[in-house]
Amino acid sequence: MFAVLKTGGKQYRVQSGDVLRVEKLDAQAGDEVQFNDILMVGDTVGAPLVKGAGVKATVIDQIKGEKTINFVKRRRKHGSQRKKGHRQQLTLVRIGDIMESGADKSGLRAAVSGRGMAFAAGGLAAVAAGAAAAYAATRGDDDSAKAPAAKDKPSATEKEAPTPKTAKEASVTGGADDLKKLSGVGPALEKKLHAAGITTFEQIAGWTDEDVEKFGEELNFKGRIEREGWVEQAKELSK
Incomplete structure (x- = not known):
């Protein structure tokens, strides 16, 4: 039996045992996830999704796609040229069971996109703090060394007498x-x-x-x- 699932803005026709490269998922190698956006299972076509259907998968690894080169030249912009390379972040998964119904009760975590997850739900502050700590470590900064020494409060006998008025x-x-x-x-x-x-x-x-x-x-x-x-x-x- 086959199914057509949707993830990362793309559609994939899969069968049990297939190894698939999909857009980066928020999961680690060895995790089991479940694709819940199923457009078709066997002869059942969704409208647009098949209710209760799901596809189980096991994450094999987080990988990168082939490098692509983007070259832009603007002839009327004084010879402006720009060359930039890019490698898309992908997740390698192995397709497991294909369920026509009952997927909503399986208890597996849903396969969600991992793009920009570091910046979601307050992650930006954590990333910024980590970057600041790494930068301080490269410079050898020590907060304790920078802290000003506490000044001892002068005792009553050490306080200076008020200057007499002229x-x-x-x-x-x-x-x-x-x-x-x-x-x-x-x-x-x-x-x-x-x-x-x-x-x-x-x-x-x-x-x-x-x-x-x-x-x-x-x-x-x-x-x-x-x-x-x-x-x-x-x-x-x-x-």
Whole structure:
């Protein structure tokens, strides 16, 4: 009795004992598999498949087909040429029993395509991890060598004492006035005044015309101090 089965996009007419080369299957040498896509068994023709029919087979080996050469030349593409070889991955199987019915209860694993199985169901991550490990092994990388040494936490006695503030910083944080109360003075301008040593209203109230001109040039505010009336405001705020 013969059967016509379909696998890998092709159809094969088989009998018990035939040795067949089919598209790569997801199986190892010695495994028993079952083809369930049966188009015809004896005189029974499927529509399109024969219900309950199956063909048992034993995997002999995973092989490659003959090498084919693909040569492409594009005359109008500046002499572009490309030559590429290819060997198709195949599975060699021996056909066993041909069942007209009851194949769905045989318990054998179905013969499924093995093309791209390494990348299915999360296999891509495993393949990538394996490739990374192989690359690291060729370079002799050692993760333990790369790991930075843990720094010992300093004890309470080893901690550095805080750096004492300078006299200028002490004056700014200690008895400094809120210079932002002056018209036109914001946080940025207040920092510039502190950097110039001006921290109190009393200092600004004591400015002379020479001081006003001097600080106007240093702070790049020429003429603004007079327009805003900082000296008069500082005299009122320092009371």
